[in-house]
Amino acid sequence: MKWFKEKWNDEPVFSIAIAFLIMVILQTIVLGFDYDSFGSWFTSWINNWINILRNNAGVGIMALGMTFVIISGGIDLAVGSTLVATGAVIMMLIDTGPKGILGGIGLTGVPAYVITIILAIILGYLLGTGIGLLITKGKIPPFIATLGAMKIFRSVTQHFMQGYNPTVPTSFLQISSFRIGTLMPMPIIYWLIIAAILYYVSNRTIFGRQVIAVGSNEKAARLSGVNVERVKRRVYSLMGVLVAIAAIIQVSRIGSMDFANAGSGNEMDAIAAAVVGGTSMSGGRGTIIGTVFGMLIIAVMNNLLNLFGVPPFLREAFKGFIVVCAVLLQKKEKS
Amino acid sequence: MKNIKKSFGSNVVLKNVSITINDGEICALIGENGAGKSTLMNILGGVVKMDSGEIYINGKKVEFNNPSDSLNSGIAFIHQELNLINDLPIYENMFLGREIRNKRGRLDLEKMIEETKNVFKEINVDLNPKTMVRDLDASYKQIVEICRAIMMNASVIIMDEPTTSLTEPEIKRVFKMMRTLRDRGVGIIFISHKLNEVMEICERYMVLRDGKLVAEGMVKFITPDDLARYMVGYDVFTDRFLRRHELGEEVLRVEKLTHAHAFRDISFSVRKGEILGVTGLLGDGRSELFQAIFGAEDIQSGKIFLEGKEIKIHSTEQALQKGIGYLPKNRKENGILKDMNIIENASIVTWPMFSKRGVIDSSKHKDIFQKQVKSLRIKLNKITDNINNLSGGNQQKVVLAKWLSANPKVLILDNPTQGVDVGAKEDIYDIISELAKKNMAIIVLSSEAQEIIRICDRALIMFHGVLQGEVSGTTMNEHDIMRLATGGELSAVQRGEQ
Numbered sequence: 001m002k003w004f005k006e007k008w009n010d011e012p013v014f015s016i017a018i019a020f021l022i023m024v025i026l027q028t029i030v031l032g033f034d035y036d037s038f039g040s041w042f043t044s045w046i047n048n049w050i051n052i053l054r055n056n057a058g059v060g061i062m063a064l065g066m067t068f069v070i071i072s073g074g075i076d077l078a079v080g081s082t083l084v085a086t087g088a089v090i091m092m093l094i095d096t097g098p099k100g101i102l103g104g105i106g107l108t109g110v111p112a113y114v115i116t117i118i119l120a121i122i123l124g125y126l127l128g129t130g131i132g133l134l135i136t137k138g139k140i141p142p143f144i145a146t147l148g149a150m151k152i153f154r155s156v157t158q159h160f161m162q163g164y165n166p167t168v169p170t171s172f173l174q175i176s177s178f179r180i181g182t183l184m185p186m187p188i189i190y191w192l193i194i195a196a197i198l199y200y201v202s203n204r205t206i207f208g209r210q211v212i213a214v215g216s217n218e219k220a221a222r223l224s225g226v227n228v229e230r231v232k233r234r235v236y237s238l239m240g241v242l243v244a245i246a247a248i249i250q251v252s253r254i255g256s257m258d259f260a261n262a263g264s265g266n267e268m269d270a271i272a273a274a275v276v277g278g279t280s281m282s283g284g285r286g287t288i289i290g291t292v293f294g295m296l297i298i299a300v301m302n303n304l305l306n307l308f309g310v311p312p313f314l315r316e317a318f319k320g321f322i323v324v325c326a327v328l329l330q331k332k333e334k335s
Numbered sequence: 336m337k338n339i340k341k342s343f344g345s346n347v348v349l350k351n352v353s354i355t356i357n358d359g360e361i362c363a364l365i366g367e368n369g370a371g372k373s374t375l376m377n378i379l380g381g382v383v384k385m386d387s388g389e390i391y392i393n394g395k396k397v398e399f400n401n402p403s404d405s406l407n408s409g410i411a412f413i414h415q416e417l418n419l420i421n422d423l424p425i426y427e428n429m430f431l432g433r434e435i436r437n438k439r440g441r442l443d444l445e446k447m448i449e450e451t452k453n454v455f456k457e458i459n460v461d462l463n464p465k466t467m468v469r470d471l472d473a474s475y476k477q478i479v480e481i482c483r484a485i486m487m488n489a490s491v492i493i494m495d496e497p498t499t500s501l502t503e504p505e506i507k508r509v510f511k512m513m514r515t516l517r518d519r520g521v522g523i524i525f526i527s528h529k530l531n532e533v534m535e536i537c538e539r540y541m542v543l544r545d546g547k548l549v550a551e552g553m554v555k556f557i558t559p560d561d562l563a564r565y566m567v568g569y570d571v572f573t574d575r576f577l578r579r580h581e582l583g584e585e586v587l588r589v590e591k592l593t594h595a596h597a598f599r600d601i602s603f604s605v606r607k608g609e610i611l612g613v614t615g616l617l618g619d620g621r622s623e624l625f626q627a628i629f630g631a632e633d634i635q636s637g638k639i640f641l642e643g644k645e646i647k648i649h650s651t652e653q654a655l656q657k658g659i660g661y662l663p664k665n666r667k668e669n670g671i672l673k674d675m676n677i678i679e680n681a682s683i684v685t686w687p688m689f690s691k692r693g694v695i696d697s698s699k700h701k702d703i704f705q706k707q708v709k710s711l712r713i714k715l716n717k718i719t720d721n722i723n724n725l726s727g728g729n730q731q732k733v734v735l736a737k738w739l740s741a742n743p744k745v746l747i748l749d750n751p752t753q754g755v756d757v758g759a760k761e762d763i764y765d766i767i768s769e770l771a772k773k774n775m776a777i778i779v780l781s782s783e784a785q786e787i788i789r790i791c792d793r794a795l796i797m798f799h800g801v802l803q804g805e806v807s808g809t810t811m812n813e814h815d816i817m818r819l820a821t822g823g824e825l826s827a828v829q830r831g832e833q
Contacts, residue, residue, distance in 0.1 A: 204695060204697075205693045205694050206687055206693050209686060209695060210686070212672075213672050213675065213683055216672040217668075217669075217671065217672050217673060219668060219669050220668075220669050220672055221683070222631060222651055223626075223629075223631060223651060223661060223669050223670070224651075224684045224737065225651045225655030225656075225684050225741075226683065227650055284672075284673070284674035285674050
């Protein structure tokens with residue numbers, strides 16, 4: 001018990017993990033044991049989980065980037081729109097129809113996909129860097145800069161994609177739908193790999209630690225020889241790259257994209273995951289593992305609401321409730 | 336206050352402290368950082384709860400659960416960081432949280448202004464209640480806080496290091512105010528590190544050391560040296576001069592450096608192994624000047640030479656790479672990363688230096704810091720504790736450590752002993768002289784003339800953004816420095832020319 005109390009007090013992630021565990025147990029109970037054998041119960045339990053995680057991998061990846069952004073003291077409202085913009089470009093590139101760009105120059109199959117992925121990531125990087133430059137060189141508050149970018153990216157995408165419905169080649173869908181046995185775990189694998197990389201970046205690299213330093217005390221960081229502007233710009237560039245990866249997963253998972261609505265609300269879900277995971281909105285504090293758990297908590301809760309048969313319009317209320325509760329429970333810094 | 340005990344975790348901060356404050360006296364509460372002064376006062380101010388003990392006011396036992404309980408009992412706590420809102424006028428600040436409303440529930444501005452005027456008149460303060468707090472200098476802000484305390488009928492006022500950010504005339508102003516209050520029967524607890532101020536303004540003193548009251552008595556029977564000894568528990572040499580040493584070639588030269596508003600036409604140079612002091616009164620522009628040299632401020636015109644070569648510095652990162660270090664003033668605002676642990680605070684500067692492909696070499700940083708913990712005598716528990724667990728002096732040493740491990744050619748120290756207790760101060764002086772012996776060029780910015788005289792080979796004095804003059808060697812004295820700092824000139828004889 002003493003061990004538990006110490007962990008609870010000292011490790012912010014510990015309490016989040018416990019909360020997650022409780023929700024998993026709850027979910028397991030609700031799913032019930034009404035099966036012929038343990039084996040079939042287990043398969044169904046796993047399948048349910050794969051489904052939950054698959055559906056949340058995209059937002060989960062964006063939440064990882066959002067964690068960096070928030071730790072640095074900023075915010076990014078443009079992720080949903082960046083997702084649509086890069087998604088649209090991906091689909092234009094690989095369209096099998098007459099307007100398909102790569103198809104038009106005779107590139108198809110794997111080489112086309114590789115080029116598409118590279119270009120998508122470059123685009124995400126450029127869009128993110130643009131936002132970063134607005135914030136650092138233009139000295140616009142992140143909230144305003146990304147609010148502007150959010151409107152611009154979506155509006156421009158919608159305008160150019162009017163009446164154009166690209167067809168995604170079925171083999172491209174393998175990126176997300178490749179089966180291992182009977183399961184389709186690819187998006188989850190991407191998510192976990194990226195989480196592992198970013199965990200390392202956050203804890204071991206100069207960039208990762210400088211992000212925390214900048215969020216903790218920007219002035220002190222600058223006076224310690226940290227190039228604050230570059231750190232901030234890179235945070236948004238990283239966010240852009242991660243959004244591009246999320247867009248690739250989204251396109252290859254669904255095979256289409258609704259340019260008016262896809263990704264809208266993603267920014268808030270990503271912020272929610274980071275906050276539930278213990279990231280402080282005032283910057284300086286937050287962890288990648290915390291955000292992974294935060295995303296999982298929100299995902300399991302969605303699943304639970306489904307299982308309980310809560311009316312769809314009420315679900316957002318529960319999400320809001322969870323976010324507020326999580327922050328209430330977190331240890332507050334004494335001023 | 337009787338038998339006050341308080342501990343944070345396993346750390347016992349106050350061990351059975353009992354103190355008394357009388358009406359109409361100014362009583363000094365002194366002690367090293369970490370002695371328990373702030374905790375004791377926070378208990379009295381209702382900010383922190385004590386573990387055990389009793390508080391009596393006018394013979395009646397009271398209990399404080401929060402700051403407003405304490406305020407209602409007539410105790411006003413004026414914190415080091417003032418509690419005023421810059422964007423509101425004085426009178427609204429005076430009534431913050433207790434605004435006067437008229438019958439219709441609107442703010443009764445006239446009445447608030449009137450009452451503010453009354454208080455000002457009562458204690459001879461010459462201020463317009465409608466002035467914005469932003470436009471006041473630090474001493475008047477302090478005075479506004481005091482007036483607020485009076486308006487709330489405070490019988491005891493706690494002042495936590497009220498003079499740290501004030502200039503000489505401003506301190507005089509605040510002291511005059513304090514005396515007026517004393518004569519009106521208010522008891523004042525004056526917390527300060529500046530012993531000569533204690534000697535000047537206080538009647539009685541109380542010294543805390545390691546959570547115990549080690550000495551108290553009347554100020555007129557003691558000397559500053561006695562006080563310093565009580566604080567640290569051993570003799571401190573307050574008048575030791577550092578040994579003069581051989582100077583090497585020129586490292587940094589600055590020519591006609593000009594800033595948009597803070598300073599203009601500054602030229603000087605500093606040599607290897609030299610300790611150059613820079614001083615002046617508030618508003619002299621010295622911090623801006625050296626922040627500009629460090630790349631944190633823009634320069635309008637002028638040239639900077641490092642080891643004879645002209646350099647252009649646009650960011651602090653470049654300055655660091657070129658070998659210029661800058662230890663900022665105001666540790667809390669500019670030095671400490673409050674969300675990070677001790678070792679990270681001590682290594683942020685050297686992350687880019689000791690790393691491989693962007694990955695920090697943490698074991699190397701650990702080795703370096705372990706050595707510094709020893710050589711700088713940093714008192715700490717674990718290097719992975721949060722930086723806030725350290726006392727002010729040790730925090731300052733950690734901030735200093737991060738620059739020492741970068742081993743710069745020129746190290747600029749801006750108020751390196753600010754808010755640091757006597758023992759740590761001596762340690763820092765020792766470190767500075769050690770570094771100079773190792774041929775580092777050191778520039779010490781300080782508002783204390785005594786400090787400059789004690790440790791520097793030569794000193795530049797600034798006045799409103801210009802270099803007013805220079806003093807050097809054994810002829811340096813406070814009088815000359817003060818004269819230059821207030822805009823005066825020295826005669827040829829005083830300059831040591833023949």
